[in-house]
Amino acid sequence: MKKFIPKRVFFEPQALDYPLGQEMYERFRQMDIPIKLTGSHNRVTGIPGNSAQEAFREAKQTLVVGVRKSTDFVTCKPSAHYQLPLNTSCPGMCEYCYLATTLGKKPYIRVYVNIEDILARAKRYMEERAPAITVFEGAAVSDPIPTEHLSGLLGRTIAFFGEQPWGRFRFVTKFTDVASLLPVRHAGHTRFRFSVNAASVLQRFEHGTPGLSERVAAALDVARAGYPLGFILAPVFKFPDWRRQYQEVITLLQQEMAKSAVVPDLTFEIITHRFTKRAKNNILDLYPHTQLPLDETERMFKYGQFGYGKYIYPKEEQKELKDFLTGELQERFPAAAIEYFV
Ligand code: SF4
8 A cells, every 4th residue: 555645735834843844844844745734733724626526535635743732631531541642633535534523524644743832741740640551542543554664653643652560552543554663662652553344344445554464464473563452343233244344354354363372361342333423414414426325214313422423233233243342252262352342
C-alpha cells in the first residue's frame, strides 16, 4: 500500500512556532506539495469539491497542521482513561467509519505539532492519579499510522511513555506502515492494536485500507518487536454468514500468531456495529448505494457518552454475537484477555 501523501497542506500560522511545524513545512515545500495558511484548524476553507462526495474525497487528501489549544483531554471509555489528541481523521474511506458522526462531511486530516505541550499535559494527568496507572488512547478520533511518516508523532509518544512509570499508551490501526515504530524503546508501555474484520465486511465497506493478511503480517512484526499486542474486532456485523466468516478471521489470527517466536501479551476488544442519526445521514449522502445495515427499526436505541444516542443491535442479538465471539476467542487464545464487548 502506498504511503499517504497529501494533495494539499494547510498550516495554522502558530504551528510554525514549533520545531515540528517548521520541519513539516520544509518537508512539504521540498515535496512540492501546495501549502496554504489557515486561520484555524477547526474551520478550513478552500478544499475543492462540487458535490458532497467530491468534497469528502478531497478532504481525505488534505492535511492540516495545527496547534492543539484545549489543555484538557476527553475521557475515553471503555478502552482508556483519556484520549491523547495527536491527530484527527485518516485517509481511509470505510463506509461505517465512526468519525462520520463527529467529523461530518469534510473530514480533513489534522496533526498537532505542539507535542511537548500535549505530553506535558498527559504527564500531569498521570501524576494526579499515581500510583494508579493512567491509560491514554491515541486513536480515538483518527488512525494515526498514515501520517506517521510525515509527523513522527507516534514514535515520539511511544518513546515518551516508555519512560513513564504511571502511564500506558495504546492506539489502534488498520494500516501497516509500522517499520519506523519497531525500534522505538517502548518498554512494553504501548499496546499496539490492529482492527480486523470478516472478509465480506472488508470487501463491501472498507476502501483505501490494507487487506487482512497485510494487517496480520504487520501485527507479527509488532509482536516480534516486543510490543503488547491487541486485535479489535470492529465493527462486528450480523449477516447471514457471520459465524463462519468471523471464525475464519479468528483461525487466521491463531495460525499467524503461532508463527511468532515470542508469545505476545495479547488482548481482544469487540465492538458491535452502531450508528447515530447524524452518521446515517452523512453516510447516505456520501455512499448513496451503501449496503450498510442502517435501519433503526432493527436496532435498539442507547444514549451515548457524548450526548447523542446510537442504534445498537437488540439485546438478544448482542448476546448471540457475544457468546459466539468470546467463546471462539477463549478457545483459540486461552491466555489472552478479552477486554470488553460493547
Ligand atoms: Fe475511519 Fe478507521 Fe476507516 Fe480511517 S481506517 S476511515 S478512521 S474506520
